[in-house]
Amino acid sequence: MAFLEINGLRKRFGQVEILKGIDLELEKGGFLVLVGPSGCGKSTLLNTIAGLETITSGEIRIDDRAVNDLHPSKRDIAMVFQSYALYPNMTVAGNISFGMEMRGVPADERQKAIDKVAKVLQIGHLLQRKPSQLSGGQRQRVAMGRALVRDPKLFLFDEPLSNLDAKLRVDMRIEIKRLHATTGTTIVYVTHDQIEAMTLATKIAVMRDGEVQQFGTPAEIYNNPANVFVADFMGSPAMNLIPATIGGDGSGMAVVLDREARQPITLPMTNAPAGLSAFKGKPVIFGVRPEALTDPEGAERNASHIATADCHIEVVEPAGSDTFAVTNLGGKGVVARLRADANIQPGTSTPLAFNLTKAVFFDPATENRIR
Amino acid sequence: MSTMAAPVRQVSGGVNVKIVNRVVIYGLLALFALFYLMPLFVMLVTSFKTMNEIQNGNMLSLPKAPTFDPWLKAWGETCVGLTCAGIKGYFWNSIKMVVPAVLISTMLGALNGYVLTKWRFRGATLVFGLMLFACFIPFQSVLLPMATILGSLGRLGVSLQNSVGTSFGLGNPTVNLVFVHVVYGIGFTTLFFRNYYEAFPTELVKAAQVDGASFFQIFRRIMLPNSMPIFVVTVIYQFTNIWNDFLFASAYAGTGDSMPMTVALNNVVNTSTGVVEYNVNMAAAMIAALPTLLVYVLAGRYFVRGLMAGAVKG
Structure with a gap:
């Protein structure tokens, strides 16, 4: 029995359907990240879980209790908002204890709870300050403190890190992960940042246009994307999605990649997915992540199936830890990730190793994965 | 804008023009301020004068012997x-x-x-x-x-x-x-x-x-x-x-x-x-x-x- 269950949830504003039948579930202590581009409905979904938005149809269950019609304060949840939403007229202590005050918790118990949370988040010295006197990171901590102090069944985070600068964001990300590990709370977290999604989640739901495109563990989402959208959205640099044709004779198959003014590259396939045989002689989208397209020396040693082909390098981008090389395949710029010390020059041809074990194929018509 | 305007001013010997502009602007402002404050001023000074002084004196002059009596009476x-x-x-x-x-x-x-x-x-x-x-x-x-x-x-x-x-x-x-x-x-x-x-x-x-x-x-x-x-x-x-x-x-x-x-x-x-x-x-x-x-x-x-x-x- 899942701890958080969402069944067939729909949300309509007038004629516009924002959420088109969402089914999700999360085990106790899990960390669910809702990720997607802006306007995909992820924040609306979070608000419906919180009870700040009504739902048109479907069901939300928290700890085996339907909460559809419960007021937000009765759902035993706590929420951290994008703008932190700290009450400007109250001190940090006042902010943290406001919810307890509203529920009629006696003053001495409130004080104890404040002290405990302040210790966990190391904000003890800030308790008497007003939110306007805090830095961005400190406000973030206070906002988390306000959520933590309730000790709720479910934590909801609405893009909590998007207002912080890049460095602080990484620090706070680690902090949230540590908090999750130490307290073992159940969290639903909304972000448009796929790196946050990958690093924090135990389960990811990739959303687009009010629908869940794929729901699974970070590894499943990353290695086995269900369609072109998920493949493209998750991962940085993004997966190379190369227009290709399936060639080959008899039982053997090969991926044929066109090149401008050069011979096409043919990569023989030995482990083609079963569905691919139906596409013989037809166009497909060949997906290969930059780290699966590398110099032969840097290729993964235990990968069972590697094909090497000479590629014309157009641009070289040394990024310190890695070197990215751009070549043109199938009419598109394709990024390969090489070792930092790889000796390549733009304008020359160099052999690149395609790790076909990690390659994926999509139907260009439906954009769905060919399995 | 100022970088473009500066040379033009120098050519026309504009320091004087600038001063004249200021005088005109501030002069007008002072005049308007006076215009608005005049009634208040007249009210104030009149309220501290005796009837005798009002009937014989200048409306704008300060009271010779300021008195609170009109205020108390009012x-x-x-x-x-x-x-x-x-x-x-x-x-x-x-x-x-x-x-x-x-x-x-x-x-x-x-x-x-x-x-x-x-x-x-x-x-x-x-x-x-x-x-x-x-x-x-x-x-x-x-x-x-x-x-x-x-x-x-x-x-x-x-x-x-x-x-x-x-x-x-x-x-x-x-x-x-x-x-x-x-x-x-x-x-x-x-x-x-x-x-x-x-x-x-x-x-x-x-x-x-x-x-x-x-x-x-x-x-x-x-x-x-x-x-x-x-x-x-x-x-x-x-x-x-x-x-x-x-x-x-x-x-x-x-x-x-x-x-x-x-x-x-x-x-x-x-x-x-x-x-x-x-x-x-x-x-x-x-x-x-x-x-x-x-x-x-x-x-x-x-x-x-x-x-x-x-x-x-x-």
Whole structure:
């Protein structure tokens, strides 16, 4: 029995359907990240879980209790908002204890709870300050403190890190992960940042246009994307999605990649997915992540199936830890990730190793994965 | 722009032109300031002169022997109509009317703004549009219908008095004026607060909802404490308007003991028993103007700040 269950949830504003039948579930202590581009409905979904938005149809269950019609304060949840939403007229202590005050918790118990949370988040010295006197990171901590102090069944985070600068964001990300590990709370977290999604989640739901495109563990989402959208959205640099044709004779198959003014590259396939045989002689989208397209020396040693082909390098981008090389395949710029010390020059041809074990194929018509 | 203008000025020998420009600008400003301050100056100096000096002296000259007597007379002795007990009673009448009217209309405006922005309901925009419309209704067109309504309320008050033993203030001229000013003021106060709350972060309200605060708890603990600028603007605006109102005051409380300051001041000036006491009239007018001046001085800087905040963010 899942701890958080969402069944067939729909949300309509007038004629516009924002959420088109969402089914999700999360085990106790899990960390669910809702990720997607802006306007995909992820924040609306979070608000419906919180009870700040009504739902048109479907069901939300928290700890085996339907909460559809419960007021937000009765759902035993706590929420951290994008703008932190700290009450400007109250001190940090006042902010943290406001919810307890509203529920009629006696003053001495409130004080104890404040002290405990302040210790966990190391904000003890800030308790008497007003939110306007805090830095961005400190406000973030206070906002988390306000959520933590309730000790709720479910934590909801609405893009909590998007207002912080890049460095602080990484620090706070680690902090949230540590908090999750130490307290073992159940969290639903909304972000448009796929790196946050990958690093924090135990389960990811990739959303687009009010629908869940794929729901699974970070590894499943990353290695086995269900369609072109998920493949493209998750991962940085993004997966190379190369227009290709399936060639080959008899039982053997090969991926044929066109090149401008050069011979096409043919990569023989030995482990083609079963569905691919139906596409013989037809166009497909060949997906290969930059780290699966590398110099032969840097290729993964235990990968069972590697094909090497000479590629014309157009641009070289040394990024310190890695070197990215751009070549043109199938009419598109394709990024390969090489070792930092790889000796390549733009304008020359160099052999690149395609790790076909990690390659994926999509139907260009439906954009769905060919399995 | 300045880098382009500088060489041109040098060619035309512009340092003098610049000075002349400044002189003209500041000269005009000083002239306008003088023009506006002159009546106040005349009022002030006249109110401290004796009648003798007023009749023989220059209107603009400073009082030779400043005296507080006209002020004391205006406050405690001058005749308003037939009663000669000064304007102090009417001053308190105005206070008794203005304070509740300002507070009630401001609180209702805040509540309206809160509901219209944070608890949007179907037709909220239409309701707001209609309330906005109330700002454009001319006073004169309300006079007669309002008189009818106040008359009915007065009769209700009488029958309540007879049956229950208390009229609940219905029919009392001061209560009537409070009612009229609250009704007329709601349009403006709602406009002020709605525009302010429109820019007020909705996430704060959501956070308070998750924290378990009720509708009125959110209003009292979150919205009101963070509305100081617009609160001051509204109070100043309402206070000035209601205190200075003459039309409603003379129409609904134009006679008797409950007339407000503005009507009483008019009666002071119109009371013709022998010589016109300009010094007393001026002192009475100054006393009538003092509360609004005081409100501006105490809260004026919030006024500009609050108007700006509403204008930029709204």
